[in-house]
Amino acid sequence: MSGSARYLLSRAGQAVLVLWAAFTAGYVLLQLLPGDAILIKFQNPELGLSPEQIAEIRSYYGTDGPGAYLHTLLGFLRGDFGYSIDTGTPVAERLAEGLPATAKLAGTAFALAVLIAVAVAFASCHTRLSRLRGALQAVPSLFVSVPAFWLGIVLIQVFSFRLRLVPVIGGSEVQQLLLPVLTLAVPISAPIAQILARSLDQVRAQPFVPVVAAKGASPGWILWRHVARNALPPTLTVAGLTFGELIAGSVVTETVFGRNGVGRLTEQAVNAQDTPVLLAVVVLAATVFVLVNLVVDLLYPVLDPRLRRAVA
C-alpha cells in the first residue's frame, strides 16, 4: 500500500470516529434536556390532555427505552433518520427540502466572503498610504463584530424598505438571495481577511523576498508567485474552520429573511425540542465539517511541495 493511500485511509478512519462521537454526544445531550418534544407538543391547553394521555402518546411514538440508542444509530447507518415529532414527516424528507436552499445560500456566501477577504487583504498589503492601510486592517475586526441578525435587518431596512431595490417578500430567486448572502458573507470574510493579511505581511518580511527582488522580479510577480502562495496554507485552514460559522450564520440569516432551509429547520427544531431532527442536523453538520477539513488537509501538499514529501 502506498504512503498516500495509507494517509487517506487513516484520515477516513478518523473522520468516521469523529462522526460517531458527534452522534453519541448529540444523542446524550438531547436526552439530558428537560422535557421532550411530545410534552411540548401535546401540553397545548386547547387540547386539554391529561399527563396520563400524554404518556400514552409517548409510548405510541416509542421514543423511550434502552435499545433506543442502538436503534437510532443503526437507522442513521442505513440513512433512516426517523420522523420529526413536531410535524410527523420523515426527517430525511425535511432535510432534503432544506438542503438545496441552504447549500445555495452558504456556498454563494462563502464565495463572496473569500472575494471580500482577498480584496481587503491585498488592498491593505498593497497600499502605501498608512492611514488607508490602518483603516483596511481594521475592517476584519469591524466585520467580525457585526452580529448577523442586526446586519440582516439593517440591510433589509436600507435596500428593501428605504431604497426599494430588492423585495424581501416575493421577488425572483436572485433577488431573494442577494441580501441574505451579503448578511452571511460579511462576518465570515473577517477571519479569512485577518489571517490572509497577517500571513502576507509575515511572508513579505522573510529574507527570501529581497533575494527574489534582487534577482529582478517585479513587485507583482513577487506578491502573486511567492508571497501569496506561501501565505495561503494558514488562510486555507481558517477558511475550513469558518464552515462552522456558516452553519451558525445560516440559522440566523434564514430566520431573519424567512428563508426555508436547514438553518430555519434547526431553529424550529430547537424550539420544539424535536430530537430526531436535531440529531440529524448535528450529524449532517459534523459530516460536512469533517469533509471540508479533509479537503483542506489534502490541499496542503498541492500548495506546499515540502508537505508533499512528508505525506509520501
Next chain:
Amino acid sequence: MSSSAPRPVLASLAVAAATCLLSACGGGGTAPAAGAAAAGKPVYGGTLTYLEHQAPTCLYLPAAGFYPNGGVLNQLTDKLTWQNPETLKIEPWIATSWEVNKDATQYTFHLRDGVTFSDGTPLDADAVAANFDVYGKGDPKLKLPVAEFVNNYERSEVIDRNTVRFHFDKPSPGFLQGTSVIGAGLVSKKTISLPYEEQCQLKNVVGSGPFTVAKQVVDKEIDLVARKDYDWAPKSSEHQGRAYLDQIKIIVTPEDNVRVGALTSGQADYVRYVQAYDEQTVKDAGFTIYAEPTRGVNNGLYLRPANSILKDVKVRRALQKGTNAKEVVDTLFTPSYPVATSVLSHLAQGYVDLSKELAYDPEAAAKLLDEAGWVKGADGVREKDGAELRLGVFVSGPQPLSKQTLELVGQQWAKLGVKLEIRPADAGTQAVDIKNAEKTAIAHSMVGRADQDVIKSHFHTKNRDVILSNDAKLDRLLEEESALPDEAARNAKVAEIQRYVVDQAYAIPLFEEPQVYGVAPNVHGVAFEAVARPSFYSVWKS
C-alpha cells in the same frame, strides 16, 4: 395563543435602534397615497399578500384557536352558525334554523341544501354529525382529543339528509355559540376520520369555505385560491357568492420589523401582530391599524394557590393590590390595549366592572404582607421562617411584550419586597415546570372566546387550569355556569365567578389583549370573526 415560540426580543430592540437611526437620516421614503377613502364598488380579482407572525402548527380544527392556525382555517371552513361580532348574537350560516329544547339538552339544526366540501362530497347531516361526534367526544383510537367548546355532549342523531340533532347528558347552553367558533369549522367526513397526525397536516384539511389550498411550503408559505362555486355565506352577509380575491399568499415572516417594513413599503397588504411600539409608524405611513378585541379572559398574572407562598390569600391580595396595571399599559402599550377592569374583557358576556376592587394600593399591599408575617430582610426582599418571598414565572411566548410586562411588574413588586423570578420561555423547561406550582407560582396568560364559557376554559381543573386550582368551590361555580340554560342567570353566574376570582386574588388582570393588524389603504372589506381572526371572504383591493 397557546403554543409558545420565543420571539427574538433582542433583534426587535436592535431594530428599533436601527430604525430610529435610519429615519433620522433618511428622507422618509415615498409617502403612500393616503386617504384612498373612495372605496367604491368591490372589485373581483387580485392577490392579497398576508404576513403571519408564526408558522401554523397542527391544523386539527379544535386546535385552530392558535392565531396562525385560525388565520388559515377561517378561510377554508364554514361553521354551522355565525356569531355576529358586533352583537355577539348567533345567526344562521350552514344551519338555516335551529331549535333548542327548554333545558338546553337537545339541539336540532336544519341545514342549508346544496353545500359541498371542496372535494365534491356533500355537507349534509351525516357529515355534521361526524364532525361533532369527534369534537364532543374525541376519538382515543385516532388520538383525537375533545374540543373545549363542547360541554356535556352525549350523541348525535341524523334525522334526515338536512336535519341533525345533538343530545347532551346535562344542559349545555354554550353549545349554540360553540358551533360558531373557529375550532368548530366543518370538514369532510374523510378528513374527520383521519388520525390526529394526519388531521394536523394542511393538505388533509378539506372544508367548504370560500378558499381552498393551492400550494404549501411548510413553515413558509400557504397559497389559497378562491372557490368559484362558493355560494353559502352567512345569510346576513351583504356579500354573497364567491370571494372577491382570486388568491391569498400567507407568508410566515417572524421578524416584527420585517412585517411592518414590508407593509409600509408596499410589499405586503395585510400583516398580523403589529407590536405596540410600531403602531404609530404604521399609522404615520397612512396605513390602518385594526386592534381587534378578543372578548375573553384578560391578559394578566394568574396566581396559583397550590404554591407554598401563594396559598396564603393575604399574599395573593397583596400582590394584586401592589400591581399597577395602568403603569404597564402607559409604559409599554397603546390605547389599543385597554387597562383591565375585571378578569374578563369589558366586551365579554357577563362582564362586571371590578375596577374599584382592582385599584392600585401599595400601602395596603405592604400592610397585608406585614400581617402575613413577611418581613423585609437586609437586601429589601421579604422573608419568613428563613425563606425569601420569591416567585417564579415564565415569559409567555404568545403574549405581546411578555418579558417587558413581567419586568415592569417585577419592579413594582420589588418595592413591596417581593422578588419576581422571570424565566425565559425555553420550550423544554417550560413544558416540564409550567405544571409545577412550586416552581411556577404564577402564569402569564389570557384566552379569547366570545362566550360565557371562556372563564371556565381558563380556570376549570379539567380545562386549561391556568392556576392549577385546588379550589373545589371555583370548579363548582364554573360547572354551574356552563349548565345554566337561561342567559341572564348565566351572566349573573359569570359575574359571581369574576367577583370570587378577584376576591380570592387568583388573578391580577393587566389589560384586554387585542389582536393588532396593519392593513394597506387599498385593501377594503376587512372583517374579523368574534375573536379577531381575519376573514378574507369580503376583502378586495382597489
